Amino acid sequence: MAMTLDTHKLVKRLQEAGFTEAQAETLIEAGVEMLETHLVTKHDLEALGHSLRAEIGAVRADLEKTRANLENKIEQAWADLEAKIDGTRVDLENKVEQTRADLEGKIERAQADLESKIDRTRVDLENKIEQTRTDLENKIDRLRIQLESRLEQLEYRMTIKLGSLMVVAVGVVTTLVKLL
Structure with missing residues (x-):
């Protein structure tokens, strides 16, 4: 108007x-010329408000989408790790069973020789189990660090975007206050 x-x-x-x-x-x-060129109308402010709300909505939607994607990736990584752990467990159990069966067949022929082989096999399996555990823990730690870093980067970008929107909004409100 x-x-x-x-x-x-x-x-x-x-x-x-x-x-x-x-x-x-x-x-x-x-004075009239200045008012005509610099006066902000209610319509101008409403349009700016709608625009800001739309941008904020888009940022929120993008943030929600990113959060959902990250959650899916975390869940998938977790499922992959669990599957690898289960696979390793099955493989080790199969190896242990195979070793046990082999050793029982050989016990009758040379018990003394088999006792030393059992000891060596046990140490090897324990080392493999420990190495596998260490490798999996390291992979989990690296994934956690990567995810935390990506979340921090996303949070930083979102803070900058929201801060910029707030600066614009404060500028608009300040201009309105000065003009009114």
């Missing part, structure tokens, strides 16, 4: 205050 000014009435008031007619008219013309 356009604002209307009674410029004639304003000129008369300035003349009553001691301005000449030419001074009063020049001052009023300059």
